[in-house]
Amino acid sequence: MRGGSCTCELSAAWRAACCTLLLAGGCRPNHAGLAAPSPTVAARQPQIFIADWANHRVVRVTGLHGEDWTTCGESGPVDLRYPVGICLDSSGRLYVAEQEPRLHRLDQLYGAGWVTHQLEPEPNRPPNRHLGCWVCLDRSGRIYVSDGGRHRIVRIDDMSGAGRVSLGSAGSGERQFHHPAGVWVDSQDRLYVADFDNFRIVRCNDMQGTNWTELGRYGSGEREFINPAGICIDSQGRIYVADQGNDRVVRIDDMRGANWTTVGSFGIGDAPQRLYAPTGIAVDRAGRIYVTQCSSNHRLVRMDDMSGANWTVFGGGGVGSGQFASPLGVFVRE
């Protein structure tokens, strides 16, 4: 992440090189619009959007070999600082939430239609030192952002900030969060939250916290999590959690934890079924699972299902094409 408690001189050099490259670059190498993907590409592969946190950019690829690699944010018209959460609306517009509670919307990756909204314009606000802000939309296009540093979820109607309402305060009880991270809204507009430092996931019906339901406690067994980060729901309503501290992906049928299924265990590198700090998670219509790893694995993993079949790895640490620096949020557009 930003550096960690280990003060690494190699990291400093790497960062310096990183900055040099980023300053020299722009949005590269392609400037394809979000709303009009290449028909041939779109027919073949879903588009994968990744928040490339420490490279201060978002990346779009159309396959796990880096096809149609397109980036935005490290320089040029769009200024991103530590992007965390990422999603698209039904019109294909891209939403990016940063480490600090700043939200962006772009019509196209090269910056057209770029709109920014500062969620918390507080000059003396302490820095958000945890897992940053994640974003998702409901069926009406309302925007939900997890404000981890303030232990709450914020919803706004649109990028003007209209209709702002928040849910949560610091704590571990009902309607409370401790550094909430991933957010998702299902087809019934129910809100799901990965409650990072409460070691649980939460579901509620609305921004009043109605029908507050929680699952999980600290641990590595069934119905247990260690710092869950990303969360998403598939077309069958099953819940997927990037169980970051347990280096595994969890899938459950419901908020009781039925059919608890996991894939992954700690490992460095590309070996199948090995994960290190899985953070962002997404599922496509075919049920394929996409997972980012914010650790030194710096990779995106895709698997066909929870058996880990066709385990495919893309990426590696760095600033170039096909490389990431602590990738976090991931979103798949089909």
Place this chain on the structure above:
Amino acid sequence: MTPIALAGLACWLCGQAAEQPPQIEVLRAAVGQSLPLLQAGAQSFRERSEGRCISCHHQGLILTTVALARSRGLAVNENLARAEIERVRGFYARRQQRYQAALEDSAALPQADPFGNFTVHAGYWLWGLAAENVAPDEALATTARLLAARQQADGRWTFTDTARAPMQAGDITTTALAAFAINRYGPAADGESRDERLRRARQWLLEEPPQTTDDLAFGLLGLKWTGAPDGDLQAAAARLRAAQRSGGGWAQQANMPPDAYATGLALFALHEGGTAVTDPAWRQGLSHLLQSQQPDGSWFVRTRAIPSNPYFESGFPHGKSQFISYAATCWATVALTLALPVGSPVGRE
């Protein structure tokens, strides 16, 4: 644990039931296992990181752990101890110009503190150097001046780097350690007196609500180190004692199980705050540590820090949890050592 230590522990636990003081042999056996492992771990970290990294896990806590062990007459590898001291001193000597530049022009701060964690490592490491009675020099004074200058208007010290719970996670810990460091090594940075800085830090610590055991423990330490009156120390100690679990240990957070990191830290803080090592609650904490020591002499604590640096095996056990387990083993060793009599000749080599 070794059979000897187990037998000793069983004997001591019987003694504890009768409110007898812990047997020195049991404590010596436990520390005799952990201390060499810690010193070797610091050396292998240095070697395997090929000089690239310096870590608060190893450099800050190991200095204090070794210094305390020496004060109790325990065998210490002095060559390794000196190497750790020089490693920290060298780090700050190499950065003296950058720190001086940041003192003269805040625009130079990003070069002095590229990751936003200067306040954290300066606090831990100067605290460790003080434990080793390292005399102030120009580089350390410059470091302390920059640390003083980083105090916020409300009295706290903070950081902008990503949190790495529990060691680098909250401003109470950072403030307590920074206050200690400037008190020991720092002249005033910008005309404000050291006493005034400590007063502002103390006031902030009194007003900031603790969330974690790190907050509770370093809140107590910070009040002690900033000269708070006895009433405030007793109130802070009572809050920390209230977080003790029935088994004698402390947890990092209310929703976690007890572990050696939180327990060792809590015992150290209570001791600094005036609790005697013969206090029944303090002894229960010690018992928790003795029972949870691993056969290799370490204590295992599961990591929950968001990983940020390239992974490598430092040579200390427990894989991806090696760094928090190292810190936990330091704190546990510190607590066990505190229960030994000062200047005990036992174990001196």
